[in-house]
Amino acid sequence: MRRAVKARAGHTSEGTLERLEALCRERGQRLTRQRRAVLRKLAAERRALSAYELLARLRPEDGRSTPAGVYRALEFLMEAGVVHRLESTRSFILCEHPDAPHGGQLLICRVCGQVVEAEDEPVAAATGRLGERLGFSLDPRVLELTGVCARCRARSAAH
Amino acid sequence: MRRAVKARAGHTSEGTLERLEALCRERGQRLTRQRRAVLRKLAAERRALSAYELLARLRPEDGRSTPAGVYRALEFLMEAGVVHRLESTRSFILCEHPDAPHGGQLLICRVCGQVVEAEDEPVAAATGRLGERLGFSLDPRVLELTGVCARCRARSAAH
DNA sequence: CGCCGATTGATACAATGTATCATGTTACGA
DNA sequence: TCGTAACATGATACATTGTATCAATCGGCG
The missing domain is CATH 1.10.10.10 (Winged helix-like DNA-binding domain superfamily/Winged helix DNA-binding domain)
Structure with missing residues (x-):
């Protein structure tokens, strides 16, 4: 079970x-x-x-x-x-x-493939400001971040 | 010329x-x-x-x-x-x-295809904190942001 | 020279994504 | 209820993107 x-x-x-x-x-x-x-x-x-x-x-x-x-x-x-x-x-x-209107972030574990979705305000704000600074009006597209999730990290640390 | x-x-x-x-x-x-x-x-x-x-x-x-x-x-x-x-x-x-060691950001204009590369500290910091919060150790990969550059925006505004 | 590892050439193929056009399906009004 | 117009699917073919394999070649070095 x-x-x-x-x-x-x-x-x-x-x-x-x-x-x-x-x-x-x-x-x-x-x-x-x-x-x-x-x-x-x-x-x-x-x-x-x-x-x-x-x-x-x-x-x-x-x-x-x-x-x-x-x-x-x-x-x-x-x-x-x-x-x-x-x-x-x-x-x-x-x-x-x-239902979230703005684009969020997707964290993708490159080991197990798990995907976790986030709606992080600081990230959205920082990218928005970067766009402004460079004259871009950015699409509210979802950001993809790859890495290794906690579980896979633990597993690989334990050999 | x-x-x-x-x-x-x-x-x-x-x-x-x-x-x-x-x-x-x-x-x-x-x-x-x-x-x-x-x-x-x-x-x-x-x-x-x-x-x-x-x-x-x-x-x-x-x-x-x-x-x-x-x-x-x-x-x-x-x-x-x-x-x-x-x-x-x-x-x-x-x-x-x-020569920049960490991953930066690429802003891609979806109209003209122009790409501008950035090394924005606030964005890097915000994504790093998000990763920590969710237990991910993120790869220093380049972030892709799409939108419309200033020039294309101006051009389309002028019809 | 002749060896050795790095690189390329050639070929074939796998994986991902689209165009086109005929055919179904459904909602809606006469 | 029936027709019809818009929406959706089926079938087929093809375009684009990316890899595997193996033989041939290149470049430096003893």
Whole structure:
């Protein structure tokens, strides 16, 4: 029997579905079976999945899934702000804070792949000021920070 | 006749070649013709180039360049710390501060592609503290920030 | 020269992402 | 209920980005 793990595993935060339904109403779009399926697969992971990993998980349930279909679902979910793309690993992960308006930060453990999402004000403020100083109006994009998480560090210290 | 443009265009900073030569001595490697060629092409641009754009620029001079060769040269230059990879655009750019030890920030204009490199202490400090707070020891990786530069903003404001 | 490690060339292929067009599906109004 | 227009998917093909492998070559040094 496993201990409960924090936020991400196994479910979608309440905000997510609401947000998606609102967006659909607003724009005349639809929260289809395929989009729900992609969302569900992402919600079942604590780490990010590549589009083709997602495809492999979808195929058993729906043999007609295609790369294009997966990418289209992901695009929809990203526009809705409930999924992030990790550029550094070319993969996708469920957003833990779908209601936060500003871009947050993602800390990615390069050993175990775990991703922790943060909304750190000091970081946001510092990058904002840097942008101003250099004349850039920065997109509120999510910042990716890679490193080693506490657990993996402990494990490697213990040999 | 064109006005001089800041740092990046047309030349390699003094630190770069020194650093490469030192690294080669240290590790028994060589600063070969091909590696110099890739460096030169990157030095001629203010924006980042994809590996295949580089390849296209190298082919006229050396018809035997291959993707693998370009990637190998880039890998060498990145290990030496004189070239950065922009994950968000899958492209490569010359480093303006080859001597700065810590990871800096790259501000990328999503309109014109211009890249400005910064070494901002407040940003570095804020991300470092965030990492500590969440138990991550962060890699000194370069941070990518996308947005719109002052010039492109002005241009689009004027219609 | 002849060896040795570093580097390159050549080829093939893997992984990631898109374009296009025909076909389904759904909401909504006549 | 039926038609229809917008939204979404399926199928196919292809573009882009990145690697693996192995033989050939280069450059310095005894």
